[in-house]
Amino acid sequence: MVEYTEERKKEFDRLWRKYKKELEEEELARIAGAEAAERQWKALKEAEERARIAGESLSRRSRWGREDKTKRIEERIRAEEEWRARQQRMGQPENKAALERAQQKRREQELAINKQRIIKQFEKLRRLRGPLDKIELERLVEELGRLPEGMAVDLMVDKGVLLKGDIELLDILRRKERAPSKKPESKPKPKPKPKKPRTSRDFFLETRDDVAKRMDKLRKQVKKAKALAP
Numbered sequence: 001m002v003e004y005t006e007e008r009k010k011e012f013d014r015l016w017r018k019y020k021k022e023l024e025e026e027e028l029a030r031i032a033g034a035e036a037a038e039r040q041w042k043a044l045k046e047a048e049e050r051a052r053i054a055g056e057s058l059s060r061r062s063r064w065g066r067e068d069k070t071k072r073i074e075e076r077i078r079a080e081e082e083w084r085a086r087q088q089r090m091g092q093p094e095n096k097a098a099l100e101r102a103q104q105k106r107r108e109q110e111l112a113i114n115k116q117r118i119i120k121q122f123e124k125l126r127r128l129r130g131p132l133d134k135i136e137l138e139r140l141v142e143e144l145g146r147l148p149e150g151m152a153v154d155l156m157v158d159k160g161v162l163l164k165g166d167i168e169l170l171d172i173l174r175r176k177e178r179a180p181s182k183k184p185e186s187k188p189k190p191k192p193k194p195k196k197p198r199t200s201r202d203f204f205l206e207t208r209d210d211v212a213k214r215m216d217k218l219r220k221q222v223k224k225a226k227a228l229a230p
């Protein structure tokens with residue numbers, strides 16, 4: 001039989017502790033690996049779920065975008081068809097008369113609005129001071145152009161806006177406004193006088209410089225003629 005001495009017992013304990021430590025390390029490594037694998041598996045599943053949700057959202061948005069675009073196109077086509085049908089109806093006689101009546105009513109409304117606005121403006125000026133001066137009347141003449149002929153003066157006289165002097169000056173300004181602008185007559189340009197032929201008297205009156213200029217001109221003409229000659 002093997003005797004277990006103290007040395008053998010110590011050796012056995014040392015080997016057992018070493019083996020036990022290796023087993024513990026292997027177990028810890030196995031547990032850590034399993035935990036890492038589980039975490040990796042969970043992360044992969046979460047990424048797949050996020051990708052699936054993002055894909056569904058993108059497809060839903062693209063589908064809604066296509067539906068909105070189709071709806072807008074249909075609404076534009078429907079509006080164009082309604083506009084064409086309205087234009088065709090306007091070409092009929094009864095619709096033309098209705099359109100003319102509506103335009104006349106709108107013109108009358110605009111005239112009434114302008115009339116009230118001009119009355120208020122004139123009354124304000126009259127309260128501030130007495131008769132209006134030329135500059136104020138010139139500005140008011142521009143406003144009067146928005147009312148029919150004759151209505152503005154009668155209206156202002158009834159309201160006491162214009163005095164007698166104002167009316168006279170206003171008539172002058174209105175005649176000036178209606179008068180066609182006269183353009184200044186352009187004077188006809190004088191026709192150039194024809195050159196007189198040279199006479200023997202002109203030769204006697206020539207100076208030395210005149211002769212030099214004339215001879216120089218003749219030399220140039222002769223030189224040009226020689227260059228053009230075959």
